[in-house]
Amino acid sequence: MSAPPVRTLTARPLAPEAFAPFGQVLGGRAEPGRRVNLGSATRHDRAASLESDRPEALPNVAIFRCDPRTLPFRGTLLERHPHSTQLFASLRGGRWLLVVAPALADGAPDEARAVAFACGPGEAVNIARGCWHHPVIALGEPAELLMLSWEDGGAGDCEKRPLERPFDVVAPMA
Numbered sequence: 525m526s527a528p529p530v531r532t533l534t535a536r537p538l539a540p541e542a543f544a545p546f547g548q549v550l551g552g553r554a555e556p557g558r559r560v561n562l563g564s565a566t567r568h569d570r571a572a573s574l575e576s577d578r579p580e581a582l583p584n585v586a587i588f589r590c591d592p593r594t595l596p597f598r599g600t601l602l603e604r605h606p607h608s609t610q611l612f613a614s615l616r617g618g619r620w621l622l623v624v625a626p627a628l629a630d631g632a633p634d635e636a637r638a639v640a641f642a643c644g645p646g647e648a649v650n651i652a653r654g655c656w657h658h659p660v661i662a663l664g665e666p667a668e669l670l671m672l673s674w675e676d677g678g679a680g681d682c683e684k685r686p687l688e689r690p691f692d693v694v695a696p697m698a
Contacts (some may be wrong), residue, residue, distance in 0.1 A: 531635075532596040535595070535621060535642040538649070545643060546624040546655050547609065548572050550648040556629035581681075586613075588669040590620065590662035596692045599623055602633045602656040603684045608674040612660060613648035617667030621693060622649060623658035624664045630634035633685060640693045656685075 536542065540549040550571050557566040589610075602625060614620065625638035633656035642663065643649065651657055660669060675681040 529636075529689070530598070531544070531689055533595075533623065533638060533640040533691050534695045534696050535619070535640040535693055538622075538641045538694065542639070543624075544659045544674065545626060546583065546639070546657075547652040548650045550611075550613065550645070550650060556563055566622055567638045572609070572611060574609050574650070574672070575612070575653050577653070578607045578674065578676060579587075581608065581674035581676040584671075584673055586589055586671045589671055590617075590660060590664045590667045592665050592667070592671065595621075595663065596660060596694045597621065599658045599691045599693065600685065601684055601686045602635075602638075602658055603682055604633070604656045604683055605651075606631075606654050607680050609650050609653050610657075611648065611650045611670075611672040613670045614643065614645050615668045615670050617645065617662060618665045619644055620667045621658075621661040621665040622667065623693060624651065625656040627654050627656060633687075635687055635691075636691055636692060638691060642695070647675055 543549050557568040572688045620643050623640045625633045630632045
């Protein structure tokens, strides 16, 4: 029996509307916010819907230092955090790749609806609780990302699944 064919995903720029089924893009807020710090800054509260359904899990702010990869990149697994949102914010470095896929009714990843986003310096996302995603990948140069999720060190922190059909992520046509 032969292996299933590899699927090709073209990385698209990160945009709030396109990412909405998978979570939120932070930043670029249109509403006025409120002036703080003696008028030197504008504060936008509740910029992301942070969620955890486990009272014993604690917030974990971690730094991910990602080694660079090049496109095309082959993805062979997805992971999800069934009890917590997961926020990634770029701290340093260049572009980074995020591949997301919704969950099916039985909780398995919907591999056919996976989407790849090429995120840039200064961009941040909040991945919805239970949304399948590939571990983040730095593109071309190292990247440093801040991560926030709720964890208790148990098996419910992260669920991983090998893909039935791997995918290759390619850059968009110029």
